[in-house]
Structure formats: C-alpha cells, structure tokens
Amino acid sequence: MRETILSLDRVSKTYGGKPAVRNVSLNVERGQITGFLGPNGAGKTTSLRMSLGILQPDSGTVSLFGGPPRAQALDRVGFLPEERGIYRKMKVIDVIVFFARLKGVAPGTARQRGLQMLEEFGLADVAQSKVKELSKGMAQKVQIISTLIHEPEFIILDEPFSGLDPVNQSALEQVVRKQAEAGRTILFSTHVMEHAERLCDKIVLIAKGQKVFDGSVSEALARVPRRVTLETASDRSLGEVLAGLGRLDRELTKDGTIWTVDLAPDADAQDVLKACVEADVKLTRFEPVRAHLHDAFVHLVGQDEAEPEAESV
Amino acid sequence: MRNIYLIARREFLSYVATWGFWLSLLSVPMFMALGFGMPILIESSQPTRYYVLVDETGGTLEQAVYDQIDATRAEQAERMREVTQDMLGDNPQVQAALESSMQLSDDDYIRVSPPETSLDALRPYLTGQAELETQDGPQGLFAAIYLSEPSPGQIEIDYWSANLTDSGLRAQIRNALRDHMQLEHLVEAGVDPVLIEQADDLAPTVRELNPQRSAETAEVSENERLPIFVGVATAFGLWVVIFSVVNMLLTAMIEEKGNKVLEMMLASARHHEILVGKLLGVAAVSFTLLLFWGGLASTGGFAAQQFMAAADIPAAEIMGTLFSPALIGPAIGYFIIGYLMYGAIFLAVGSLCETIQDAQSLMSPIMLIMMVPLFLVMMAIDAPDNPIVAVASWVPLWTPFIMLVRLPQDIGLFEVIGTTLGMIAMATAVIWGAGQLFRMGALNQANQDTVKGWFKIGKKKSIG
Numbered sequence: 001m002r003e004t005i006l007s008l009d010r011v012s013k014t015y016g017g018k019p020a021v022r023n024v025s026l027n028v029e030r031g032q033i034t035g036f037l038g039p040n041g042a043g044k045t046t047s048l049r050m051s052l053g054i055l056q057p058d059s060g061t062v063s064l065f066g067g068p069p070r071a072q073a074l075d076r077v078g079f080l081p082e083e084r085g086i087y088r089k090m091k092v093i094d095v096i097v098f099f100a101r102l103k104g105v106a107p108g109t110a111r112q113r114g115l116q117m118l119e120e121f122g123l124a125d126v127a128q129s130k131v132k133e134l135s136k137g138m139a140q141k142v143q144i145i146s147t148l149i150h151e152p153e154f155i156i157l158d159e160p161f162s163g164l165d166p167v168n169q170s171a172l173e174q175v176v177r178k179q180a181e182a183g184r185t186i187l188f189s190t191h192v193m194e195h196a197e198r199l200c201d202k203i204v205l206i207a208k209g210q211k212v213f214d215g216s217v218s219e220a221l222a223r224v225p226r227r228v229t230l231e232t233a234s235d236r237s238l239g240e241v242l243a244g245l246g247r248l249d250r251e252l253t254k255d256g257t258i259w260t261v262d263l264a265p266d267a268d269a270q271d272v273l274k275a276c277v278e279a280d281v282k283l284t285r286f287e288p289v290r291a292h293l294h295d296a297f298v299h300l301v302g303q304d305e306a307e308p309e310a311e312s313v
Numbered sequence: 314m315r316n317i318y319l320i321a322r323r324e325f326l327s328y329v330a331t332w333g334f335w336l337s338l339l340s341v342p343m344f345m346a347l348g349f350g351m352p353i354l355i356e357s358s359q360p361t362r363y364y365v366l367v368d369e370t371g372g373t374l375e376q377a378v379y380d381q382i383d384a385t386r387a388e389q390a391e392r393m394r395e396v397t398q399d400m401l402g403d404n405p406q407v408q409a410a411l412e413s414s415m416q417l418s419d420d421d422y423i424r425v426s427p428p429e430t431s432l433d434a435l436r437p438y439l440t441g442q443a444e445l446e447t448q449d450g451p452q453g454l455f456a457a458i459y460l461s462e463p464s465p466g467q468i469e470i471d472y473w474s475a476n477l478t479d480s481g482l483r484a485q486i487r488n489a490l491r492d493h494m495q496l497e498h499l500v501e502a503g504v505d506p507v508l509i510e511q512a513d514d515l516a517p518t519v520r521e522l523n524p525q526r527s528a529e530t531a532e533v534s535e536n537e538r539l540p541i542f543v544g545v546a547t548a549f550g551l552w553v554v555i556f557s558v559v560n561m562l563l564t565a566m567i568e569e570k571g572n573k574v575l576e577m578m579l580a581s582a583r584h585h586e587i588l589v590g591k592l593l594g595v596a597a598v599s600f601t602l603l604l605f606w607g608g609l610a611s612t613g614g615f616a617a618q619q620f621m622a623a624a625d626i627p628a629a630e631i632m633g634t635l636f637s638p639a640l641i642g643p644a645i646g647y648f649i650i651g652y653l654m655y656g657a658i659f660l661a662v663g664s665l666c667e668t669i670q671d672a673q674s675l676m677s678p679i680m681l682i683m684m685v686p687l688f689l690v691m692m693a694i695d696a697p698d699n700p701i702v703a704v705a706s707w708v709p710l711w712t713p714f715i716m717l718v719r720l721p722q723d724i725g726l727f728e729v730i731g732t733t734l735g736m737i738a739m740a741t742a743v744i745w746g747a748g749q750l751f752r753m754g755a756l757n758q759a760n761q762d763t764v765k766g767w768f769k770i771g772k773k774k775s776i777g
Binding site for chain 2: 052053054071074077079080081082083084085086087088089090098099101102103104143146
C-alpha cells in the first residue's frame, strides 16, 4: 500500500458566509500524479492553500507527511501558486538561490544546482540577468525552477499551464513527467482536461466547493457513455438493425444520414459494425468515438457548470 | 529563524539598491548642511553696503551715533559672554572667538567719505548710475543719511536708499539717536550721566532652583537643559527615520504584491516570518541610516571635543550629560517600539494595496496621526507639564516621540511606566493585527475597500 503524502479529511472553508470548500476529502499517494480538476472558483486554490497550512480550514483536518502542515513540512514541498511571481529586480540566479535557501538548501549547493537547472531549461545565458529583462515564458520557467530547486518530495502546482503557450505547455508536461519518473509525488490543479488526461494517474474533480469524483482517469472515462458515429448514403432507418445496442440519434445531411449511437453498457463498437454488415447497410463512415476527460468532466459536473470555464488546447 | 534572517537580508539588500535609500541617507546631512550653511552663505554672499552719513549739525550727532553703536555692541558682547560663561565656564579663548565673530559682523555696513554732500550730487551713486572708489573697487552707494536738528531736542533723519527691504542700517542709526536723545533729555533734566550709566547696568541676579532637590544641589545650570535638546533631537530623529522608510516600505510592498511574489513566499515561510523578516530588514535599513548619520554627528562631535579640549572646556562632562544612560537607554527602547508599531502598520497597509494611489488614501489618516507628535514635541520643550502634552503622551502611537522629550524633565515614574506599558501593549496589538491584515492582504482576501468598509459600518451604526 502506498504512503499517503497529503490527506484532506472533510475540510470546509467559508469566506464571508460564502462556502468556498465543503466537506472535501482527498488523498495524494506517494509517487502518483494527481490532477485536481474543476472550473474556476470551484475551490481548488483554497483547498491547495489549506493543504499547505497557508489557510486554516473552518472544519476538517489536513495531514501533510502524516502530520499537520507545519513550517518544517514545507521544506519537503515545492509549491507553484496560481498567483505567482518573482522579484523582478533581482538577478535570475539570485532569485533561485533565495527560494532554495528558504527551503533549507545550502548557499553553494543552491547556486550550483540553480545554474544546472537553468542550463537544463535553456536559460543558462540569462543567469546573471535581472528577472524584469526576461520574457514572460522565461520568467515562468524561472518560477518553476524556483519551485523545484530544493528537489522536493511533493510538488504542488496550482494551474501550472495557465498563461503558457502550447510549446511551453508541452515543455512543462515533460518537466512533470520527469519529476514523476524521479519518484516525486505531484498534485496539480487545472481546468484544462487534456493535460490531466495525458499526465494523471488519478484525478479529483471538484465543483462548487464539493468533490464530485475521485479515481483514475479510466474510471472517469468509464462514466461517459461510449459512442459510435455512423454515416450512410441512404435514409434507411437503423432503428431495427441496432436495436438493443444503444440509444440512437439521427441527423439528415445532403449526402445521407449521420447516426450517433450511445452504446449500451453491454455493447461495444464491434457489435454495431457486425449488425450493420449482417443487415447489408452500406456504411460510408464508421467511427468509434473515444471519450475524453473533458466529456467526463462535463458529464460529472454538468453542462452549465463546466462549459463557461472548461477550455481545451 | 532561518527564514526570518533570509527575508530580512533580502529586504535589506533590495532597499539599499534603491535611489530612495541613498536620497534618505544623504538628505539629513544635506539639510543639516543647508540649515547651518545657508545663514552663513547668505551672510557671506551679502554685499558690503557703503553709505554716506552727512551730519548737518556739524558733527555732534555723528559722534553720538557712533558712540551709541559702540556701546550697544559692547552690551551685546557682554550678554553673549555671560551666556557662554554660564554654559562653558570662564575661558579666554572662547571669549576671544566671540569677540572676533562680533567684529566680523561690523563689516556689513561701511561708511565712506562723500565726494559731495548734496543729495543731487549723490543721487547718481544711489541709483547705480555712478560708482565710488572703495576698498573693494568701484561700488554703488547703498544709502545716504542726512542728520539734522531743526530745533533743540528735535532730531531728524533723512534716509535715502534705493533698497527698500534692508532696514539694518536705518534701524542702527535710529536706535543710536533714540538712545542719544533719551540720554540728553535726562541730562538736561539734571540727572548725572554717571548715574544714568550705573542705572543702565542695574539688573537682578537670577538663580534658577529646582524644588525637587536639596538646598545644596537645587541650583539649575544651563548644562542641565542639554538633555532636553538631546531628547527633542532624538524624537525628531525617530520621526525622520520612520518617515524616510515609509515610502520605501510601501513602494516595495506594493510592488511585491503587484508582482505576485507573496504567495510564492507563503509556500516557503509563514506570514509572521515574512512580516517580521520585512520589519527587521527595514530596521536594518534604518539602523544603517542612523549609523551613517550618527557617524557624521560623532565626527562633528569629535571635532567639537578637540576644540573644547584645546579651549580647556569640560568636554567629558558635557558629553556625559548629553549621552547619559538614563536618557539613551529609554531612547533606544522608545525608538525600537515606535519603529515596530509604525513599521507593522505600513506593511499591513502595503499588503492591502495594489497601487500607490490605493495606499495614499489609507496613508493620509496615518500621516496625520504621525504629524501630531511633531507639534506636541515643540510644545513639550517649554511646557512638559502641559495637560495636552501629558495626556498625549499616553496615546501609544505618540508615546515614543513625546516621552523622549518629557523624559529628561523629571516627570513621575508612574507616567514613565504607565505610558511604556501602554505602548508595549499597543505595539503587541498592532503587530498582531498587522499580521492578520498582512495575511489577508497577501492572499487577496482583503484590500483597501475592506478597511474603508469597517469605517462605513461604524458610521452607519452611529447614525442609526
């Protein structure tokens, strides 16, 4: 059984009478990448702040490395907040060394490790530049280095992909994977489902301050009805052909008919294809639709709640 | 402790790298130099005034004018001698220096012989159309003074000058002739001139005594006033230091909030560590300022001591009075607590604001509160027992400033202990409250509108 690094047990937090987090429980286990998903304002940031003891919950308990989130425990955590920034007038290497030293890294080691990480991130040339001279993307890399410089056991990233261009998002995904391969535990919040789907071993979905799902990505996807899209050149009805295999939707086009089949729990795409062939239906298109986490998110959270905030890349 | 040290160190280094710090560092010596130097500069840059005095009575009034001017000067010198003797003892070198300085001031107005005595002839010199040969080369004429006595006992002065503002010479001549006329009047009335001179010298001997002391030690000397001036200087010093770091503190805090650094910091250190670290960092900045200013003052003091030692002045005694542990100890305590109170308030305000404009609306009432002790300190110099000053010294935010001035003035122990306890309690409450505000401000859970809202709620309640 894996060691639990972070545990939230029925934590709640209210701001000015308005509940931000309600009875949320979650466990983050060593070595896993956990995605903390939900629309903006769902309570992700508040939950993460409570996880680190930056905010105190009104009720419930938080356990970090088996105890309350005390200052000493923070040395083992690397936290990249959503509202992030670094000292613009300091030199890049000095900022990194400063944050490393706050986490207890010796000055010499911090400098050496900082230069090495700058090299790895392609920023070796700007080590002595002031942060204000960097581009936004470069500054965000420096922030990430500052978060990872002390080689934390547990990495918490709050909306790490927001504000990054696709190239840098991809680069950050690589960083997350590399950290996970090095045995680190990662918890990141996001409302961009594609990242979570690609990276996470486990996801926790939160909406309106309440947890709506906690499990693996495949378990989340299993909650979404599987679908097959068919297209025929004729307007022949497939109701009888596909009876019992799922719910059908029909759409007439100038070239024929498009059928959408939401598969029944005991049916699969092959059953649909077999039934069509046996009934001599002339298919111009047969497309099993793979469910995405976004669909699971919409399914679990609800269309109204998910649509305004969820976004794709 | 590690985090507090690291945050304080970073704060210190970041402040030292700003222009504001260097301007603050240089502002005090610069203003002091201006304060001392400007009068001297004005005095030395003022051109020597050349004037003509025409005595139409044949010389009687002219003689009377210069006799009276000499007598007035001698009297002023004597008064100065008495004061310095009381403060610094009888010392021939100091007296010689004084006389020399008195002599220097005589050179402001120099009488020259008129090429002509008629006004028509002198008018071009007075209006700058012609120049006289003087010891400084060709110069215009500052004034032409005509003295006449149309009837016995009635003296008239016609003072011709294109300069309407410099009234020094005119007053000198008028006062001299006024004294001469009064003397003549008494002599004509049959009063012996020697008697008049003796009467002029009559003055009571004043002994200032402190009833709180025994008869042998009751007499108060001028030296004993020095600690009051040290107290005033220290109070102003505290005020200037706090005022100097306000802008740096606010600007840096707002910038830090704008750069969204605070939450990164909160992931590494607790909010109280950040608050204390920042306070200590700025305290180190203040200490550096004081060290620099103190170094300059010590250099000046050392130079003065050398002069005093050469002049056989009891320098050690004066320095001992100025820097008595009974004053310096509490001064340091008031300084630290005062700094912590205001520093915590400014940090909390900074954490609530996104821009300097936001901060200004919150800082205005605080600055007004800070201005009050400045006036009260001035009041406390002459009237330490003034009820307003006494009551104000119980207001914890003002205690550090006012008590620094009241402390050397033999106030009761109860007041010292009471105000100190009140101030410590307030400082503790302020730091705690500032910590809470700082945490809320840092996480964007409160801003300047939150603070304004508290007062609006208060108003509504009071109306309802």
